Amino acid sequence: MKKNKSNKPRLRFFEDSPGQQHIADSDKYLYQRPVPSHNLVIIGTGTIGQEHMRVATLLGRAQIHGIYDTQKHSMDIAEANFSRYSEKPLLRYQDLDSACNDPAVDALFICTPNHTHFEILQTAIKSGKAIFLEKPMATDLQDAAATEAMARAYSSFIQIGLQYRYKAQYVEAFHEALSRASLGEIKTISLSEYRPPFLDKVEQWNKFNANSGGTLVEKCCHYFDLINLLAQSQPTKVYASGGQAVNFIDFERDGNASDIDDHAFVVIDYANGTRANFTLNMFCHDFSEELVVSGDRGRLTAKEVFNFHQQQGSKASLAIEAGELGGSKTIDVTYPALIEQSGHHGATYFEHIAFVDQLEGRSVPAATPLQGLWSMVVASAAQASMASGGAVDINQFMAANGLADYLNA
Ligand SMILES: NC(=O)c1ccc[n+]([C@@H]2O[C@H](COP(=O)([O-])OP(=O)(O)OC[C@H]3O[C@@H](n4cnc5c(N)ncnc54)[C@H](O)[C@@H]3O)[C@@H](O)[C@H]2O)c1
Structure with missing residues (x-):
């Protein structure tokens, strides 16, 4: 055999x-x-x-x-x-x-x-x-x-x-927006996540910024990675407003009160003129994510809904609107059920394929430490903006953090 x-x-x-x-x-x-x-x-x-x-x-x-x-x-x-x-x-x-x-x-x-x-x-x-x-x-x-x-x-x-780059709806969105250029030149990117609070963890490490790096670093690095990939450029300015409105306001451990944010609005300017925003709300009952990308020829919407109270599996879709300039479509996007159910709607499975491919010497579009760093730059700048109340200039922010060498590298 x-x-x-x-x-x-x-x-x-x-x-x-x-x-x-x-x-x-x-x-x-x-x-x-x-x-x-x-x-x-x-x-x-x-x-x-x-x-x-x-x-x-x-x-x-x-x-x-x-x-x-x-x-x-x-x-x-x-x-x-x-x-x-x-x-x-x-x-x-x-x-x-x-x-x-x-x-x-x-x-x-x-x-x-x-x-x-x-x-x-x-x-x-x-x-x-x-x-x-x-x-x-x-x-x-x-x-x-x-x-x-x-x-x-x-x-x-x-x-x-x-x-998250391997979630079915984002794989399709990247294909349409970047490989097929179905939207023309990308101008704006909007991404949102509405979800329940951070779950219980061992020793509740995720209830404290000192352990997690802050909510936008801990959770939203996923979304800043997606936005960076779509923008295909370096961020130049970040403004954010947010805070801790509902979750864990009465939570204490070893005498320390939880200090993690549960909602935020983030606006990002990119060097190539692309503008992006990200919305986080963590006091909702179910999970939903929505990405809207607009170019000079069309608009794309990628959605994922995971309504676990109704015991429904995740549902993801992609819509392209091209008006009179080309084809429009709305499709459901999915992986086989046993792959979706294995974790993160199947994204982790495809991440493992990429890892094993790399182990075997193949070149794959898996997340690199440099991309991980840039997702953290946007997240950290947004947290700095929330703390100061002003917009953060990324050139100055990188220089102040000893990272100037990464600019336009
Ligand atoms: N990629 C994703 O979508 C995703 C999803 C969830 C969590 N995470 C990340 O994974 C990491 C773990 O999160 P989790 O949700 O599994 O947390 P968890 O609290 O459920 O599990 C963490 C485990 O690490 C153990 N641990 C703590 N310190 C250790 C040490 N020094 N050496 C060995 N073990 C140690 C704990 O005992 C615990 O069993 C975090 O960085 C989190 O951000 C990523």
Whole structure:
């Protein structure tokens, strides 16, 4: 039997169906599963660490070799959940050094809270292994820039967990707006997220700006990455207004009151003349995202609604309006249900494909540390604008933060 090729269709419905289990392994061609070629270690087995375990297993091109977390409880839960979909034994490392330096392992996934990323990276990078670093890459611009410089000098690669670019509606939006140029020259970009509050976390790290880097850094780096990709230019000016209106206003831990923002309006000017805005509201009952891009020839709207109270799966769509200048359309965009349900509406699955492709030496449009840094520049400038009440000039902001070398680089 020949080796499973990656372009062969996966028919998991039949692979998993009870009526097909009589097909012996030696007879499997369509049902043959990929043999994992890479071993991964997950550092931080909380919400997203477990999503990476699930998604890597579903994809099947790499396998989870071991886990490490400072909380035994997190590892116990991760292991118990893992055993529901995988028979593979998991190694538990006793410390970070051994988790990073197992010769049997090809890549490290850093899935710990934001304020631990930079320190963990110092140990991880000594391994010489490929690294997946969750977003935001750090909590401040100095550590983010130092990470970017370390990545440039690294013998392997660092991929940042900005996977929203792989959501089905944004893949289509990029294709229409950038590859097909269906909208002509892009002039304005509006993006919004309406959602429930930040969820409970281990030791509630995300309720404090000191741990998360601030709400716009922690959560909205995803959206600033998307806007930067669409604008295809460097930001020049950022103005923002926002604050903490509803969420966690009575929340305290160890005598410290939560200080995280729950809503914001951000306006961004780009060097090429593109103007963008971003709206965040985190005191809603369900999730929705909307992107509107307008060019001199048309308008695009990409939407995603996840109405979990009604127990509905995510619904995403894309609309193009070109008036008398060309074709208009409205389409539903989706991934197979089991991929969508594996996490972040399927975006994490395609992020894993990109990671494994990079491991195998292919060049892919995965999030780079430089792109991660620019998403943090916009987020941090917006937070600075909210604090000062004035617009932030990006040239001055970069110089004040020791990042002038990145301008027009
Ligand atoms: N890309 C995305 O869409 C996405 C989604 C969720 C979270 N994240 C990011 O993933 C990271 C983790 O978030 P989460 O939601 O999984 O949080 P979580 O609180 O659910 O899990 C974090 C885990 O890290 C462990 N941990 C803390 N410090 C550690 C250390 N020094 N060494 C080893 N383990 C440590 C904790 O015990 C916990 O089990 C954050 O950076 C967050 O921003 C990204």
